[in-house]
Amino acid sequence: MTVATQAAYVASSPIPAIPPPSAHAGVIGWLRANLFSSPFNVALTIVCALLILWIVPSLLRFLLIDAVWTGADRQACLATPEHPEVGACWAFVRDRINFFVYGFYPIDQRWRVDVFFAALAFGVGWLTWLDAPRRDICLIYFFAVLPIVSFLLLHGTPGGGLPLVETAKWGGVLVTVVVAAVGIVVSLPLGVLLALGRRSEMPAVRLFSVIFIEFVRGVPLITVLFMASVMLPLFLPDTWSPDKLLRALVGVALFSAAYMAEVVRAGLQAIPRGQHEAAMAVGLSYWKAMYLIILPQALKITIPNIVNSAVGLFKDTTLVFIVGIFDLLKTVEAARGDPQWATPVTSTTGYAFVAIFYFLSCYAMSRYARYVEARLAQGDRR
Amino acid sequence: MDAADSTKPKVSPLYDPKVRGIAYQVALCALIGVLVYGAISNAIENLTRAKIASGFGFWTTTAGFDINQTLIEYSNISTYGRAFWVGLLNTLLVAALGIVFATILGFAIGIARLSRNWLLARMAGVYVEVIRNIPLLLQLLFWYNAVLKALPEQLQESFIIPGGGFLNRRGLFLPQPVFGNGSGIAFVALILGIVAAIIFRIRIKRRHEQTGVRAPVFAIVLALVVVPPLVALALAGFPIDFIYPYPGRFNIQGGIEILPEFMALLFGLVIYTAAFIAEVVRAGLFAVSRGQTEAAYSLGLPTGPTLRLVVIPQAMRVIIPPLTSQYLNLTKNSSLAVAIGYPDLVQIFTGTVLNQTGQAVEVVTLTMAVYLTISLVTSLLMNLYDRRVALVER
Structure with missing residues (x-):
């Protein structure tokens, strides 16, 4: 019965932890956990994203992009052939x-x-x-x-x-x-x-x-x-x-x-x-x-x-x-x-x-x- | 005892809290009495000068104005009393429908806010913050003036709703069901089905409490309610007809007409109240501690039954009292109808009737009394409910 007294290798510091699998950490992990954790959640996320894509751009277009900022009377805020979409006046x-x-x-x-x-x-x-x-x-x-x-x-x-x-x-x-x-x-x-x-x-x-x-x-x-x-x-x-x-x-x-x-x-x-x-x-x-x-x-x-x-x-x-x-x-x-x-x-x-x-x-x-x-x-x- | 009594310091009645309390109360009552007396004598003087007869004599006088939405028979030769009931029913109609839809939407959004789906929770949060921080009156005016008034005015341009409906600036027109011969039997079958379902539920519940044996209650109840009327209808050969609206010469004719004012009011109330609900x-x-969910999971309950059997019953105890006060708020807020011209109690009574008769005291008091009665009855029922569901602590 001999016990090895001489180890070939002694760790002097703890081995660094292996990074978590990329599917569970970082952006992807967050997305998986919060947006795509189950088929139902995936469907919900898609519906929500479509809703946002529908509302936010049209709101921005109305309030800012197509908006009329200057003008003296109603003529400025009427739709014209070169400016068909009129946003907020x-x-x-x-x-x-x-x-x-x-x-x-x-x-x-x-x-x-x-x-x-x-x-x-x-x-x-x-x-x-x-x-x-x-x-x-x-x-x-x-x-x-x-x-x-x-x-x-x-x-x-x-x-x-x-x-x-x-x-x-x-x-x-x-x-x-x-x-x-x-x-x-x-x-x-x-x-x-x-x-x-x-x-x-x-x-x-x-x-x-x-x-x-x-x-x-x-x-x-x-x-x-x-x-x-x-x-x-x-x-x-x-x-x-x-x-x-x-x-x-x-x-x-x-x-x-x-x-x-x-x-x-x-x-x-x-x-x-x-x-x-x-x-x-x-x-x-x-x-x-x-x-x-x-x-x-x-x-x-x-x-x-x-x-x-x-x-x-x-x-x-x-x-x-x-x-x-x-x-x-x-x-x-x-x-x-x-x-x-x-x-x-x-x-x-x-x-x-x-x-x-x-x-x-x-x-x-x-x-x-x-x-x-x-x-x-x-x-x-x- | 005598010794103790004699050592009790002699206080001047001026400093005796009991005497002071009575004096304060007498003074308060006297003050309020004087104010009320002054108000009444001023009112009598002002009314006699303006030659306005007080009292409810106007109740049986002919009103002489039209109302564009009436649930009971009414025309411009009806009395002011009749107009009052028309207004009250219109208020109750919009409040009842509003409560149903606001509850559905509010529960959906409340649950969505707690969803594990980040996007959904955020969207629900934005909805609540935006809607809660914008005055209801502004929202009503927006729906009425900016959305519904912007609908096409021409009949040809009306939006056509699948199933035979029309939507334009004058309102929403839907097919109207007409019940022919034999549908009475279906109605009777429906009532019998509901009664049977209630009896069945009570018996199943009793059996469950005694023996622990469960039964698929929901499916059987649904079958009991749905199947008998359908069978009766089939036997009678489906005697239900629809009157479809069609574009007439000046307006769409036939079918059920829903006023744009009604739609705007209902929309505004539902969207606003849902945020609060x-x-x-x-x-x-949130009020149900996490330990309850964890305990249910550790007993092996799946998510659905955990919510249904453990979390929601406990949450309802916390939810119902503030929910009722939201229902009351919705009912009271329906009085904003006056701003967009929906003929509710306030619009008809404190608007048109007050202007025509000048009976300010009677009209405003009666209107207030109606809302007050609704509030008091609801809070009375709420107290009864509270007592029933209060935690029994041993």
């Missing part, structure tokens, strides 16, 4: 862009709208940048200073200075943004109050909150807007008679407050009872406990949902169109009927423009909501 |  949008943004706002006063947009963008930027300094001042700016200053700026100061521009002349993106901003600025505080009311221990407060929330959530926004525009004037002394835009704003604000209340209530329910009890144990009053302990935690975890409901509100602003207010969609709807630009592609171009505007805004908002959600989840994991 | 379905399937 962007010349129409370029011609009417000021109408789409400002509506009938007097031309020499439009800088006021620009200042408003800048002030709002500043506030939104400050509010959404989570690491920004002095976010407490930002809240005061956004929920108190900005609304008053914007109103004076856009509507005109009473004692001279800025001339009066009545709301009937507002329009386009301006109105869309005003409706959305007022909706958020009013509905958030009102929604918090309603949510607290719904969780209150006082039966009367709870009852009224529940009735309001369930009533508003049970009916379409359209009917709320109709109520605000045709019933509200009846319920007020005839000397008040609020103007059309204000009535719609009341409707939108009340409507979104009810939805906001449910979003906030979900956040409140996520806060453990121990937090209430601890706040009571150190002798905080109800409002102090809410302001210092409960709401900061509840609102923090609700930010993604608040943003998502803001997305819903932003899309819903288009409904003011139906009660005759010139928001962005209504200005496009009015402009596309203009004989100066009447072509077969004008409607589609106008709608594409509005769709791109809403898509970019809403998509940005929902990406932000997802970012905040991921950030909050990070905090929990630590 | 897809998200609901995806979240529901």
